[in-house]
Amino acid sequence: MHCIVLKLYYLCRMNTENQNAQMRKGVLELCILAIIAKQDAYASDIITKLKEAKLIVVEGTLYPLLTRLKNDGLTVYRWEESKSGPPRKYHQITETGMKYLAGLTADWQDLIGSVEKIIGIN
Amino acid sequence: MKKTLTINLGGIVFHIDEDAYISLNQYLENLKKHFSQEEGYQDILNDIESRIAEILNEKRSETKQVITLEEVAEVIAIMGQPVEIDPEENPQSNNQSPDTEKGNKRFFRNPDEKIIAGVCSGIAAYFHLDPVWVRLIFIIFIAAGGSGFLLYLVLWFVIPEAQSTTDKLEMRGKKVNISSIEESMRKEISALRGQIGQMASESAATVKRAGAGSRSFFEVIGKGVVEVLAFFGRGLVILSGIILIIIGLSLLVALLAYTLGWTGGLYSDNEFTVLAFPELAKLLIGCNMPVGFLQVILLMVLGIPLLMLFYNGLRMVFRFDRIRHLGLTMFNIWVLALFFLASSALKIYNLYKFDDKKQIDIALEKPDCDTLFVSMFQDDPGMKYLDNDQYILLADWKTIISEDKELYVLPKIQIEESNDSLFSITQVAMARGKSRLEAHQHLTALRFQSATSGSTLKISPFLRLPKEECWRGQIIDVIIRVPRGKYIHFTPEFQKLKLFWYYMINSSDESTFQMTENGIEVNQGADERKAKADSVSAETIRK
Numbered sequence: 001m002h003c004i005v006l007k008l009y010y011l012c013r014m015n016t017e018n019q020n021a022q023m024r025k026g027v028l029e030l031c032i033l034a035i036i037a038k039q040d041a042y043a044s045d046i047i048t049k050l051k052e053a054k055l056i057v058v059e060g061t062l063y064p065l066l067t068r069l070k071n072d073g074l075t076v077y078r079w080e081e082s083k084s085g086p087p088r089k090y091h092q093i094t095e096t097g098m099k100y101l102a103g104l105t106a107d108w109q110d111l112i113g114s115v116e117k118i119i120g121i122n
Numbered sequence: 123m124k125k126t127l128t129i130n131l132g133g134i135v136f137h138i139d140e141d142a143y144i145s146l147n148q149y150l151e152n153l154k155k156h157f158s159q160e161e162g163y164q165d166i167l168n169d170i171e172s173r174i175a176e177i178l179n180e181k182r183s184e185t186k187q188v189i190t191l192e193e194v195a196e197v198i199a200i201m202g203q204p205v206e207i208d209p210e211e212n213p214q215s216n217n218q219s220p221d222t223e224k225g226n227k228r229f230f231r232n233p234d235e236k237i238i239a240g241v242c243s244g245i246a247a248y249f250h251l252d253p254v255w256v257r258l259i260f261i262i263f264i265a266a267g268g269s270g271f272l273l274y275l276v277l278w279f280v281i282p283e284a285q286s287t288t289d290k291l292e293m294r295g296k297k298v299n300i301s302s303i304e305e306s307m308r309k310e311i312s313a314l315r316g317q318i319g320q321m322a323s324e325s326a327a328t329v330k331r332a333g334a335g336s337r338s339f340f341e342v343i344g345k346g347v348v349e350v351l352a353f354f355g356r357g358l359v360i361l362s363g364i365i366l367i368i369i370g371l372s373l374l375v376a377l378l379a380y381t382l383g384w385t386g387g388l389y390s391d392n393e394f395t396v397l398a399f400p401e402l403a404k405l406l407i408g409c410n411m412p413v414g415f416l417q418v419i420l421l422m423v424l425g426i427p428l429l430m431l432f433y434n435g436l437r438m439v440f441r442f443d444r445i446r447h448l449g450l451t452m453f454n455i456w457v458l459a460l461f462f463l464a465s466s467a468l469k470i471y472n473l474y475k476f477d478d479k480k481q482i483d484i485a486l487e488k489p490d491c492d493t494l495f496v497s498m499f500q501d502d503p504g505m506k507y508l509d510n511d512q513y514i515l516l517a518d519w520k521t522i523i524s525e526d527k528e529l530y531v532l533p534k535i536q537i538e539e540s541n542d543s544l545f546s547i548t549q550v551a552m553a554r555g556k557s558r559l560e561a562h563q564h565l566t567a568l569r570f571q572s573a574t575s576g577s578t579l580k581i582s583p584f585l586r587l588p589k590e591e592c593w594r595g596q597i598i599d600v601i602i603r604v605p606r607g608k609y610i611h612f613t614p615e616f617q618k619l620k621l622f623w624y625y626m627i628n629s630s631d632e633s634t635f636q637m638t639e640n641g642i643e644v645n646q647g648a649d650e651r652k653a654k655a656d657s658v659s660a661e662t663i664r665k
Binding site for chain 1: 132134153157162170172173175179199200202203206
């Protein structure tokens, strides 16, 4: 997995509605990883936070991303008993995930800085 | 009142309305299809299922136990359609830009309106036609040389079957979105009600498969091979079914035509007519036995196997359930009919059991003459039928039915070599009957004239049976013995009768024959002599 921010940069130069979704998805990965890094979370927690931030429209979007993060070794999950139903899947960030998140955050800040500079000039 | 189902979704038990279940199941199927290329797609689906269960669980209360279609629709809206969830994943949905009204249109076989494999109804759905017209075109092509049949097989092989709702919408060229899926699902709900049980077991199988993890390469290959074999097997079965239908049906029609006498006679070639059964039976059996009874028996004995052939062909093609006890009933009827047929055959045999024979030597005034002239009685009623060239074959005898419904049988004329230097003629008459007396009566009722004067033999062209007489093997055999080196001359009328020995000699123009050491031969010398005599006489007249 290459730098999401570079991917975002690339996508900014295209102009379809679909690309908007792509960009959103790239940002989503960063956000999900950040949420999990703060505290182990299960799907509903993540959804609540993302919804508050108006980052997702349909909940279904989350699950493929979670699975991809897990497959890339950035997160792991464990099953935890729940009082109100069947066991829940709690996602937890790995060391690789932490490093990756750090790099990603730095990239993101760089990008925001650059973009703001350009916007400021114009 | 509505039927509900109990489902286990993400480890929680729900009571769900039937229509809501169908909708939810379809949604999950679509998701599964959408993510099936993704690594670990089963995880995604399980997570989504759990989340759906969670949302639905929150909506439940003490007073509201059953999940309805409305709630399922809400959940689907929350979770989002596959395209909304993950637009990147499906390149097909990327291509489908929002401004194409019609959406993707693809050829599918239509499993909902199929007769054989749904090829025709699939084509009809693609072009928005009534399937009847497409089928009609195929049938016309099959009738005109069978090319339609091959085309059908190829299309069957090439075009996939529409399995999911998305497929079925694409088959009709409708855009695939929530509302169109819902619309088509509503249409399907009524049709699907009967199949709910089957679908439930299918989804159970899906869960089982999910538990077993991803299928191995060999499992996929094995399944593919089985499917291909099943496909060819089915094709073969349908092909043989069609052949059985065609054979069974055409033979049945032929049998009916023959037994019931639709055509009166079957013309096997220009010269002979094979009589249809009723006419033949009337002649052969006559008034002694009801022909109708024999017709029924014959139809059963020959018709039942053909009918079963036809029925089994139909079953192979259209796969309907066997009709209970049909085979056994038919077999019993057939055995019974066979028994009656055997007893009838015995009765018929008895009608012909005894024979009688009358042999007369016809004396010639000049047995030592050089040439024997054979001619016909010009006033014989049979002379009218000399030009008839449609003979009916009755047990090898060429016969004619006259205008007065009398039976005319062609006599047999045999030419043999004489033992001495004299011509001699023997006439043998034969007839059969159920008793010696009856055989004799049949014999004496025969009408056949023969007479001699000088060196001329006159005979009737036909042996005639009186109107009321049935055919009981009456025959006339005229044996003419010709001394070696002598001649026999037939008048030209005999050529019209097409007697068998005429063919043997292989010359229908000649009418004078000589007995040689090699048997009877055309006497060309005699004809030349005659021709010379004619020209001489013509010269004489001129002079």
